Every structure is written in structure tokens, then in C-alpha cells.
Amino acid sequence: MRDRFIKTLVEIAKRDKNVYLVTGEVGFGVLRPFWEQFPDRLINAGIAEQNLTSLAAGMALEGKIVFTYSIGNFPTMRCLEQIRNDCAYHKANVKIVSVGGGLAYGSLGVSHHATEDLAIMRALPHVTVMAPGDLTEVEYVTRAIYGHEGTCYMRIGRGHDKQLHDSIDDFKIGKAIKIKDGEKTAIFSTGAIFDEALEACRILEYHGVNPSLYTFPTVKPIDRETIEACACNCDWIVTLEEHNIIGGFGGAVSEVLAEMGGVRAKLMKIGLNDEYSSVVGNHKYLREAYGLSAEKIAQRIEGVLGLEVVKMKEFKR
16 A cells, blocks of 8 residues: 555656655655655655644645655654644645554554554544555545645555455545445445455355445545445444544444434444554454454354354365
8 A cells, every 4th residue: 555655646746746745754665756756845854743744734834735654653643733733723735644554563562553543533623534445545545635625644554455446436535435235234344454354245155144345445524325325224234444443433433323313223343442452463463363354353243143153264165
């Protein structure tokens, strides 16, 4: 996702000389295509994210479109006050990019994990919150937030991410993307854990369950129309996020459901269960440890549906 983001940003910057990129002493290998072509439009603000954000806000208020870029939680929680007061309050054209959302920086520990960022960013007025699910979504989201007036947040994966769409028809901020139709159960996924959602659907289909699947590249504004339609036609909605289940994507969906009247789907939120990761391991290992692997996701869904849990090794046979 990092490489696709930079490739897309380079294409945008070729056409718009007002596009700038500000980094916090990270990503120089990834950012190289940008600084080689636009050396005067890449600024390294150092490990000083508060200054980085205020600098970006000032540039934006002078007519620039500024993308900030750093690891995990650093461009969000470390400089939250500056995002709130300097960017969001003024509706400044600052696009905050967090690389390695969720548990992607695995063995570096909780200081590098971004597992509360979606909740924090969506709580700020005037901030649009995006979490693309694959390489194609990264490209569409990057172009969309460039053209969107005001402060935006985009959370992307660290690397080894997959391309799961070839293209997206009629992409819009605030709209979910239907991946497949199904019956009785709808799975909503946001962010780079989309690959696990797809694999979980394959497992469920093998076991006789046919869920519909949607990816939500936009967390705020949330797609109320899709949520309400699924809630009226399904028994269960399952939200999937590599994030704390408190206040994030699942929280946004639950707010919509709580405001609906009449009979509606039940909700199950899958994510981190209001805890920090204290386990050391790579990204794949941590997903497994915290119940975010495809097999664990499928087992939890089968559990609420009252089905017998079948091991992954049987599926592979």
C-alpha cells in the first residue's frame, strides 16, 4: 500500500504544483520516487510530529495541499492537539497518512501499533476518515482525499498487501463497496484486514454459509444507506477491523443500527477486545493471536450462527 500511495501521489503532483509531502524522518526508500521528482516539495520535519502537523496546517492555510506521512500512531496520537486545533478546526487541506495501521508493525510493540486511531480521528469534527482495504482502494482513496476539501485521515498497510479489486465502479467517499451478495449474514470490513475477510468468506462458503461481503474504505462519513439496507435484510451483521472494537468502525456501524427502528440484524464486532497487544511476533502471528485470522473470524461467525466449528485443516483438504 505504501508504494501504491506514493505512485498515485506522484501522478497527482505532476499535475498540481501545490501538492506537498511532509514526513517525520521515515520512509525514505518508499518516498524516493516523490523526492527525486519533486525535491522542493518533500519536507522532512524530523521526529517532531507536533511541529510536522502545525507546519502542514500553515502551508495548507496558504493554499497548499499537504500530505503528512509517518508510522502507525505517530502522525495521529502524538500530535492530536495539533490535528484538532491547527487542522480540523480550520478545515485545513491536510491529508494525514498513517502507514502500518493496526498490528502491521508487529514485533516493534504497542508503541508502533495504531489500534485506536480510527476512533480518535472520527471523533474530531470536520475530519474525513479513510481505511482502504487493498492496493486498488489505496489509489482511489488517495485521489479522492486529494480532491476533497478539508482535513482527511488515511490509514494504510505497511507492505506485502494484496490487490483484491481490479477496478472500482463509481468510487465515492462515504460509500461502501459490495464484493459479493449473500444470505442472512453480512460481513463489513474496513482497512487492510480485507484479505482475511475474503478468506473467511471462502471458509464459510465451504461450510454451507453464504455471507454477503462489503468493504468500507470510508469510516467517516459512514455509509448509512448500505448499513440500514443490510440490517433490514440480514439476521447478523459482522464488522471486522484491525482496531479496538470500542469507538472504531464497529462503533460507527453500531451507532447507525441503534438509531434504526423496528426489527433489524444483530451485530457482532470483531477486532481487538479493548486491549493492547502484549504479544511479540510478526503481523500474521499477531492476527492469529488476537482472533483476526481468516480461520478465527470464520469460527466466531459460525459460533454465533450456532454451527459446529470446523478446523481449517479440514477446509484445506
